Amino acid sequence: MDKKESKQNANQKMDQPQNNNLNRRTVLKALAGVPVLGVFGYELMKNRSYANRKEGQVIKELGLEYLNIPKENSTHSVINGNKLRVGMIGFGSRAGALARGLGFMHLSDAKSRKAGGNLEDWLAQEDLNVDLVGICDVFDFHAERGMDIAKEGLRVNGKTGAEYDIKRYRSYQEMLADDSIDAVIVATPDHHHARITTDAVKAGKHVYCEKSIALTEEELNEVYNAVKNSDRVFQLGHQITENVIFGQAREMIKKDILGKISLIETTTNRNSASGAWIRHLDADGNPKPGSLETIDWEQWLGNRPKVPFSIDRYYNWTKWFDYDTGMLGQLFSHEYDAINQLLRIGIPKSAVASGGIYYWKDNREMPDLIQAVFEYPDKELTLMYSGCLASARQRGRVIMGHDASMELGGSISVTADYDSTKYKRQIQDGTFDTRGPILTVTPGSGAIDAVTSATEKYYSSRGLTSTVVNGRNVDVTYLHIKNWIDCIRSGETPTCDIEKAYEEGVTILMAHKSYVEKRRVEWDPVQRKIV
Amino acid sequence: MKSNKPFTNLQLTTLVVLRIFIGWHLLFEGFSKLLNPGWSSARFLRESQWIMSGFxxxxxSNAGVLNVVDFLNTWGLIAIGAGLILGLFARTASVFGAILLFLYFLNNPPLTGLEYSLPSEGNYLIINKTLIEAVTLFALAIFPTSQIVGFDLFLNRIIKRKKQEERK
Structure with missing residues (x-):
């Protein structure tokens, strides 16, 4: 007899006197767990109502009960309209992402995405109803990759291969002269942006241009006037504020939960060669392709001083003042746009910047550490930017008010200030705990979570939050391009239009000028000049 | 010691209490997930290291699969927890509970050299509370009590009665 049987027999023997009748004792034994479940249910209710009350209290005290925060990006579908014929000028590393946003993917990318299981997210992107009809790049290798994507790539509608003609243009002027192109995406090195955008708008094309917009005040004024004097739609490429989190942050700031805002800190934290714009070597340390035979160097230089061909300059152009403004144009521009989209701070009264080349001591002119301070006396606030290419310690982006501060990254977290006037009572009675965030918003949840559990506190402090929107990874570049395309069809103003681009351009140039000339600069709003 | 009973009263009481306590814990884990609309196993799984990290x-990376895993995990915990407390299909509940907890353990084992961004609430070397709970559930499956104290007592009777009727 095995153990199981013997036990069953024992049970039988135990119950034998009752002759299988369900007497009181047996029923009690059988139902012993039921009262435990009852107690569990009662304790669960108590637990939930405590958590709800505490959460409700935080939200109520902040005045956010009736806040209607957008849950998802792009609430409307793509606006119907004629098919747009788009050309892309500059097909380097950024262009692949832009083409994907437009709805075209290289087959090799599609293959690796399929293997990685994230092709579905991209295929779920709505078809923008555009044809990618032209590619222009001064480097054959890049242009060919662009042609591959346009001709044989996977389209967001699941089809491969284009049923229309695609042309490679040898110069951007040639593309702009072609009437069969309605709109262009500019993703060249920065020293071409203003000139190409100006010419494109004058040639009647709509323009999506990567940041930064201009490297000199003359160029900036020229592009501003050209766009203002035309009916073409211009969008500057700042995709990150398309993240739904920014709309949510804006709604919360409007409710004045932070109190008087007097300091905003923004940062860049990088610590790699590629992050410091050393990009002429591949992953194995071998030089990337490119020579005078395959690159039209004269055209690449454009109106910049003539220098002999250099693969270093070709790939690592951000290191030189002739082609860029470094961290200010490449990275602070995103920070500025994020803050300007939220608070519409505009052009500062003054700027002072300092920094140096302290770590990446190669042939660069561009500082690898730069701190810039912008004063807004009429708004009574200071905007600070601290860029570092020699330490990746994450310092975040923080908006500081008298009553609370908001850290804004992939999620929002709000921390009450220990010395807040407005929340004095809540802090005293324990409703607000100032040791950690009192409130977080994670994208896609569509809800504000008052931070009550220790785990939530930990996760929110580390920013380990999901960026999944509605179960899918939504590409913000796609949303930004979609916004541009929608505005072309509807005549509305895009998210980062020429006015915001101009404000940003001036702000960046103020800091750049201050760094280069080693002095404090001011904005003259009458002359519209940096002095 | 020879007895007709499988357990002494003290043994039985201890095992039943253990069964109910683990059931309580898993039931609350399940309800916590169910009642938190923002909950997803994604956070936990993203931290996964060692042999389960690929899976x-x-x-x-797959929204559909993640939804299924979330659903099974939440309702699995609730079913296992309720089963252990009530003593209903308690042996099956113990075995599945042990497997589930062992899977949690395999995703985040406290092995030397593996580091997690979320600190654990204690200090562990290879063995942690999740593993101990898994082994305890396995032990409860080997020393079943639900046919003495629990709904399975009823079930047992019904099955037995049916068998007797068939024989007649």
């Missing part, structure tokens, strides 16, 4: 990455 966990596959789960998190």
């Amino acid at each position: 966990s990455n596959w789960v998190t």
Whole structure:
């Protein structure tokens, strides 16, 4: 007899006197767990109502009960309209992402995405109803990759291969002269942006241009006037504020939960060669392709001083003042746009910047550490930017008010200030705990979570939050391009239009000028000049 | 000691209390997930290291699969927890509970050299509370009590009665 049987027999023997009748004792034994479940249910209710009350209290005290925060990006579908014929000028590393946003993917990318299981997210992107009809790049290798994507790539509608003609243009002027192109995406090195955008708008094309917009005040004024004097739609490429989190942050700031805002800190934290714009070597340390035979160097230089061909300059152009403004144009521009989209701070009264080349001591002119301070006396606030290419310690982006501060990254977290006037009572009675965030918003949840559990506190402090929107990874570049395309069809103003681009351009140039000339600069709003 | 009973009263009481306590814990874990609309196993799975990390990455990169895993995990915990407390299909609940907890353990084992961004609430070397709970559930499956104290007592009677009727 095995153990199981013997036990069953024992049970039988135990119950034998009752002759299988369900007497009181047996029923009690059988139902012993039921009262435990009852107690569990009662304790669960108590637990939930405590958590709800505490959460409700935080939200109520902040005045956010009736806040209607957008849950998802792009609430409307793509606006119907004629098919747009788009050309892309500059097909380097950024262009692949832009083409994907437009709805075209290289087959090799599609293959690796399929293997990685994230092709579905991209295929779920709505078809923008555009044809990618032209590619222009001064480097054959890049242009060919662009042609591959346009001709044989996977389209967001699941089809491969284009049923229309695609042309490679040898110069951007040639593309702009072609009437069969309605709109262009500019993703060249920065020293071409203003000139190409100006010419494109004058040639009647709509323009999506990567940041930064201009490297000199003359160029900036020229592009501003050209766009203002035309009916073409211009969008500057700042995709990150398309993240739904920014709309949510804006709604919360409007409710004045932070109190008087007097300091905003923004940062860049990088610590790699590629992050410091050393990009002429591949992953194995071998030089990337490119020579005078395959690159039209004269055209690449454009109106910049003539220098002999250099693969270093070709790939690592951000290191030189002739082609860029470094961290200010490449990275602070995103920070500025994020803050300007939220608070519409505009052009500062003054700027002072300092920094140096302290770590990446190669042939660069561009500082690898730069701190810039912008004063807004009429708004009574200071905007600070601290860029570092020699330490990746994450310092975040923080908006500081008298009553609370908001850290804004992939999620929002709000921390009450220990010395807040407005929340004095809540802090005293324990409703607000100032040791950690009192409130977080994670994208896609569509809800504000008052931070009550220790785990939530930990996760929110580390920013380990999901960026999944509605179960899918939504590409913000796609949303930004979609916004541009929608505005072309509807005549509305895009998210980062020429006015915001101009404000940003001036702000960046103020800091750049201050760094280069080693002095404090001011904005003259009458002359519209940096002095 | 020879007895007709499988357990002494003290043994039985201890095992039943253990069964109910673990059931309580798993039931609350399940309800916590169910009642938190923002909950997803994605956070936990993204932290996965060691032999389960490949599988966990596959789960998190696939929204459909992730939803299924979330659903099974939440309702699995609730069913196992309720089963243990009530003593209903308690042996099956113990075995599945042990497997589930062992899977949690395999995703985040406290092995020397593996580091997690979420600190654990205690200090562990290879063995942690999750593993102990898994082994305890396995032990409860080997020393079943639900046919003495629990709904399974009823079930047992019904099955037995049916068998007797068939024989007649």
